[in-house]
Amino acid sequence: MPSNIFAALADYHTHTPLCRHAEGWPVDYARIAVERGLGELGFADHNPMPEFFDDWRMLRDELPRYFDEVEKARAQFPQLNIKLGLECDFIPGYEWWIQELADMADWDYLIGSVHYLPGGWEVDHPKYIARHQGGAEEIWRDYWALLGRCIRSGLFDFIAHPDLPKKFGITPQGDLRRFYEPAVAALAETGTPFEINTAGMRRDCHEEYPARSFIDLAHSAGVPLLINSDAHRPSDVAAGFDEAAALAKDCGYTHTLRFAQRQRSSVPLA
Ligand SMILES: [Zn+2]
Ligand SMILES: [Zn+2]
Numbered sequence: 304m305p306s307n308i309f310a311a312l313a314d315y316h317t318h319t320p321l322c323r324h325a326e327g328w329p330v331d332y333a334r335i336a337v338e339r340g341l342g343e344l345g346f347a348d349h350n351p352m353p354e355f356f357d358d359w360r361m362l363r364d365e366l367p368r369y370f371d372e373v374e375k376a377r378a379q380f381p382q383l384n385i386k387l388g389l390e391c392d393f394i395p396g397y398e399w400w401i402q403e404l405a406d407m408a409d410w411d412y413l414i415g416s417v418h419y420l421p422g423g424w425e426v427d428h429p430k431y432i433a434r435h436q437g438g439a440e441e442i443w444r445d446y447w448a449l450l451g452r453c454i455r456s457g458l459f460d461f462i463a464h465p466d467l468p469k470k471f472g473i474t475p476q477g478d479l480r481r482f483y484e485p486a487v488a489a490l491a492e493t494g495t496p497f498e499i500n501t502a503g504m505r506r507d508c509h510e511e512y513p514a515r516s517f518i519d520l521a522h523s524a525g526v527p528l529l530i531n532s533d534a535h536r537p538s539d540v541a542a543g544f545d546e547a548a549a550l551a552k553d554c555g556y557t558h559t560l561r562f563a564q565r566q567r568s569s570v571p572l573a
Contacts (some may be wrong), residue, residue, distance in 0.1 A: 305490060308548050311573035313561055314335060314344035314541050315388060316463065316498060316531035321369055321401040322349040325535035329376035330347060331383070335540040337383055342570075343561060345386030346373055347414050352392075353400050357425075360392075360508045386411035386562060393417050393453035401458045410482070412562040414498075414513035415459030417467070426472045435473040443468055443475050447482045454489040456554035460565055461529060462490065472507040472513035481516040491524040496560055496567070499551060501543030511547055518554045527569065529560050548572055 317332050318325035329346055336344040348369060349360035361369060370387070377385045378428055387408060389402050393415050404415060418425045425431065426446055435442060446468045465486060466479075475482075490497060503512040521528065530547045534540050551559070551572060558569045 307340075307502055308545055309340045309541055310342050311570060312341060312530055312541065312544055312548065312559060313345060313384075313386070313387060314341055314532050314534070314544070315343075315345035315529060315562065316347045316390065316414060316500065317345070317534045317540065318359075318390075319346065319348050319369065319372060321372075324359050327537035329372045330379050331537040332534065332540055333380040333385060333544050334378040335378055335537045337499045339541050341383075343384040343386060344376075345411060347388040347390040347412075347563070348387045349390040350401075350404060351395070353403075371493070374408055377502055378413050381418065388412040388562075390412060390416050391415045392419060393449065393456060393458070393460065394419055394482050395449075395452065398456060398458060401456075409564060411564060412457065412460040413565070414463045415453045415456070416463040417446060417453050420445045420449065426468050428480070429471075432471050432473075434469070435471055439468070439473050440475040443479075443482055447486055450486055452487045454493055454495050458494060459495065460562060460567065461496040461560070463498055463499055463531075464502065465497050465517060468514040469504070469508045469512070470511070479514065480516055480520065483513070483520055487517065487520045487524050487526060490521065490526045493519065496527040496529060497521060498529045498531045499547045500533050501533055501547050502539075502570065504543045504546070505539070511543070511550065514552065515550065518550065518556075522555045527558070527560055527567075528556060565570050
């Protein structure tokens with residue numbers, strides 16, 4: 304695929320060491336983005352919670368450091384458009400906190416994610432793989448119900464990795480569109496975009512999040528998409544973007560999105 308596909312694309316889902324499970328500061332990501340000719344780069348580290356919550360997100364008082372590191376990258380790479388975002392966990396009862404976070408900076412976008420299921424455990428954490436074996440049907444029911452609430456909350460500019468529970472390659476039996484259809488309906492009704500997240504290609508499920516049949520349904524429903532890497536290290540910036548862009552086009556998509564100050568615009572997929 305010609306390199307101009309990268310110029311058309313932005314990578315808006317990347318992490319920093321502040322979340323305690325990623326490496327490389329924004330300047331390191333920006334260097335790679337420039338090398339790869341990426342159109343735009345954005346940061347979306349895991350949101351702080353109002354109090355200590357778990358060991359895989361920045362702390363509340365680390366937000367200023369986050370802003371500083373993004374500013375440093377902007378100063379060092381003025382030729383690259385660098386956006387400020389956040390990947391926010393949707394956890395019922397904490398909607399007020401997302402609203403407070405939204406006022407704490409000039410965010411370009413807030414991404415909504417579901418990692419926590421009822422009972423307070425992370426659906427994508429390797430320490431819980433055993434729960435997926437034999438329990439996938441119930442896990443997926445819980446996850447998709449929560450993702451629907453996340454979408455309908457109206458708190459987020461787009462939704463991350465829609466079918467995240469497939470991470471370990473374990474899915475329920477049968478046609479999975481029974482889970483996708485209500486989520487796609489929620490996206491369409493609320494005008495909320497989703498991302499093709501290439502991290503899935505680097506996991507045991509060996510394919511992008513979400514599955515192709517989800518993307519087909521979303522295209523039929525007129526739901527816009529973005530393509531993001533979910534990089535937790537600089538070398539993964541724009542990883543798999545050629546394949547993801549080809550998939551999006553094959554599903555009928557002709558455009559992707561850019562965000563600035565929480566306003567979106569549509570740009571051609573090269
Ligand atoms: Zn992460
Ligand atoms: Zn995530």
